Amino acid sequence: MLSWVAVAVGGAIGSMLRYGLGFVLNQPGIPAGTWLANVLGSFVIGLFSIWGKEKGLLPAEMYLLLTTGLLGGFTTFSTFSLEVVTFLSEGQISRGIVYAGSSILLGLCACALGIWVGRQLLT
Numbered sequence: 001m002l003s004w005v006a007v008a009v010g011g012a013i014g015s016m017l018r019y020g021l022g023f024v025l026n027q028p029g030i031p032a033g034t035w036l037a038n039v040l041g042s043f044v045i046g047l048f049s050i051w052g053k054e055k056g057l058l059p060a061e062m063y064l065l066l067t068t069g070l071l072g073g074f075t076t077f078s079t080f081s082l083e084v085v086t087f088l089s090e091g092q093i094s095r096g097i098v099y100a101g102s103s104i105l106l107g108l109c110a111c112a113l114g115i116w117v118g119r120q121l122l123t
Contacts (some may be wrong), residue, residue, distance in 0.1 A: 010069015
């Protein structure tokens with residue numbers, strides 16, 4: 001049960017941080033806050049993966065709060081980045097390339113489809 005609470009608390013904080021960063025930095029046509037959240041979140045999840053998983057410096061609930069919760073709320077791009085880098089570092093080059101490419105391509109297509117469906121439902 002504590003794991004669920006940790007993820008929920010971290011997610012709430014991460015979502016508010018992402019919103020605040022976008023509020024301060026995003027300009028029309030320049031999503032600087034979103035970009036910074038994605039890049040910064042990818043860097044920080046790399047740090048936490050070493051400190052928490054590899055070195056065992058973070059208790060399990062704290063690791064969940066910081067990664068799945070905080071960074072998951074801040075950006076899901078960080079988790080995606082860690083998964084791709086893990087595939088590549090484990091020698092699963094093809095799997096990493098297919099996962100990265102298909103996630104980006106299908107994610108963009110799904111977003112475009114969602115926009116189209118949303119517009120169709122409103123007309």
